[in-house]
Amino acid sequence: MDALVTAARNGDKEAFVQLIRMNKQSLYKAAWVYLRNEQDIADALQNTILSCYENIQGLREVKYFKTWLMRILINECKDILRQKNHDTELDNFAEGVHCEELDLCEWKQLLLCLDEESRKIVELYYFDEFSVKEISALLEMNSNTVSTKLSRARAKLKEVIRR
Template sequence: MENVDLIKLAKLSKRGNKEAFSKLIKIYEKDLYRVAIAILKNDNDALDGIQDAILKAFQSIEKLKKPQYFKTWLIKILINSCNAIISRKRKIVSYEDYVGRTCEEEGFRKVDIKTVVDKLDYELRILIVLYYYEDMPLKNISEVLNIPEGTVKSRLSKARGCLKEYLSDNVRSVL
């Protein structure tokens, strides 16, 4: 769908058009799921976070200042919902659940990039997800997370370094 059509749907939603809001949610549902699962790492919690975010967005759609940033606004609401779930749960995750599985193939270990990203601290992981998975510009990430753009850049650099270090350690352990 073209950007002009998305903006039009966002404007209609802001004026109370429920069908337009539903269409926007349907368009962004995969994006919402990817962000939620990256933060919460649990399907049920991710779906709860998405549901909560959609409800909050629907209830406060009139507060959307710039319809062209609907997706950014929605993801910010989702991140806040996910953080609220984390705060409520405060559960301990076992190391085995956290790391995931790898398999051996022709002498090399196959590494799932999601598993590697999941090992990052939350503040680095969310940046990787928004920047690479959601293709969100640095400026929008800065707005969503309420941190300066320079901080986004430096944390992204740190996250890339951590990923590189993990992957190089993983290769060395095989050889």
């Protein structure tokens, strides 16, 4: 992927298109976590891709392309939420939520016991498979804070399940 990023930085449009294609599912899932509305997601993705294309020369480290791209997306999502003053309660989950003991509706209700920030961390970690370090960069938090919030969220979820 580093070679594609370098080529895109040097003006290779096809390399840029390939980078976006490689990251489209992650972009969509992250936008869904924030927006929960197809039209808003489409707007956020379009704005993100445009901003990325226009500013890719400003990317300092090629290896952080995905984190940089996701940060742009999250900022776009936050802008849309500010403009529309949306409530970011969880209505649905991204694809791929599986548990032998809980169905989707039960997962939805279970995660509602967490505060918004913890829900986002849990979704990014378990459903979108981001590492603590990546979540830390995306949410602009210290890695230790993300780890602590993830640990506390797990404990709270276990407590709720046992009831």
